[in-house]
Amino acid sequence: MRELKILAVVVSLTLLTYYLVEPFAHSKMHPHVDAPNYNFPQADKVTDAENVEKAKVALEEAEKAGKEKAIKSAKTDLANAEKFEKDTNAFWASAKAAIADKGNVANGEVLVTSNCTACHSIESKGFPPVMDNASAAAAYGVVPPDLGTAGKLYTKDYLVGFIMNPARASKVTHKFVDGRVHPMPGFDWMQPQELADIVAYLESIAPKTMTDKEVFHNACQRCHSIKYGDMQKGTMQAFTPDANIKTYMGKVPPDLSQYIKSRGAKYIHEFVNDPQKHLEGTAMPRVGLTQASEKQVVGYLEKVGDSKKAQREELGPKFLIYLVIFAIFAWLWKSKQWREMH
Template sequence: MREIKILAVVVVLTLITYWGVEPFAHSQMHPHVDPANYDFAQADKVSAKEQVDEKKEALEKAEAQAKATGNEKLTHIPKSEYNEAVKFEKTINDFWASNKEALSLTGNATNGATLVQANCTACHSIKKEGFPPVMDDASSAAAYGVVPPDLSTAGKLYSKEYLVGFIKEPTLASKVSHKFVDGRVHPMPSYSWMQPQEIADMVAYLQSIAPDKMTDKEVFQNACQRCHGIKYGDMLGGTMAAHTPETNIKAYMGKVPPDLSQYIRSRGAQYLHEFINDPQKHLESTAMPRVGLTKDSEEKVISYLEKVGDSKKAQREELGPKFLIYLVIFAIFAWLWKASKWRDVH
């Protein structure tokens, strides 16, 4: 009977830890954020409003404290941050609203080919169309801070909404406008001077040359490898070095982007979905841009990271129930054995 009581105590404490303490600790270390949202205009509207509300609350607290202490200086920084949040909310909402006309238009891929080749191939390669890189990776990184992507797959990786937004104003579409201030310029220029029809034509061309299908690995290589490497290789062996040299990417991003070999294990699929969709949700003011992947492309990136960093997941999950059944059977036999040996003693 004593063993049953001890077992009950252990089970209760384990359940409290698993269902109470651990989730609480996780919520403190990783506060809840909104799930991945691929409607970027709506997502930015919500996040901008949340920022305004947060800064307003901080300002109200500062004003109350200033009133109590008579120190008006306490409100200077909160007031400035609140005004900036209000200003940005208007900027981002106006930006996405200005893209609606281009999104509503049917693009002309033929005209778009002319526009893309005239405006983009000075920096970007389009290998599928016979436009090789203008420079090697090291030279491109030295010139731009990061290696520009090849555009052959852009129409597959990114939604029309994101492509229109990025062509028009890359800092706002990728949510890194906070990084390019005080005269610092994004390597991708703004094409806000273009007519909506011209932007729609460019997007139509990029979509027309995009492949119908891409493997998980191909999506990762095209979407992530410019900055991130894979040190430990995938199931088939081999590693991936980031295209942009560490010296250049550190200067451009502020730090060297992490190797992603084991990120599926250390962060988990849900975190990665939220982070890739909008890095600002988890790391406010991070230099990591919103990549702008479609839901399908993002799922392929996660799938590839699982193949690299958690290739035994299916086998592990299949073994789990079997192991628990074994433990239960073993515990029963152990208790019966102990009871038979100690029966006479008691």
């Protein structure tokens, strides 16, 4: 009977830790954020409104405390949040027509080849990189992406927004202040139909299918490395040299080999969809991936950082069954020994 009581206490404490203590600790270390939203104009509208409300609450609390310095700071934060909301809403409103328009592929090809290939490659269409990665990184701060897969990787609204104003669409306007400008110029001077035409062309030349590795290669590898990834072909080094990306981003972006284990799939989905939700002020841009592309990125990180996941999950139930059987035999053996002693 004593052993059963001990077992009950152990089970109770384990369940208490697993279902109450651990989730509580996790919620404090990783506060809840909104689920990924791939409608970026709508996502920004919701996020910016929430930030304004937070700033209002902070101001109310500062006024209750009666501290002039805190009140002044809170008023400044509220004004900044309201201005950011207004500017972002105006930006997406100006992009609405281009997002809704049906583009002309032929005209889009002319626009892309006359405006974009001066910096971007489209190797699938015979436009190789203008310069090697090191030279491109030195010139722009980061290696410009090949546009051959952009139409598949990114949502239409994000592509339109990014072409118009890269910093605003990728949510890194805080990086480009005091005279600093984004390496890609904005094309908000274009007509909505022209923007729609460019996106239509990019979508027309994009491959129908891509492997998880190809998606990662095109969407992430300009900045991130995989040091312990594809062992058959060695490491995957970021296209942009560390010195350049450190200057551009403020620090070297992390190696993603084990991120699936240290962060988890849910966190990575949320972070890729909008880095500012988890790390306000981060230099990492919102990537603008479609839900399918984002899923492939996470899938590739699982293959790289947790390649034994399927085997581990398959072994789990078998191991638990073994423990139950072992516990039964241990209990029987213990009962037999005590009976003989008494």
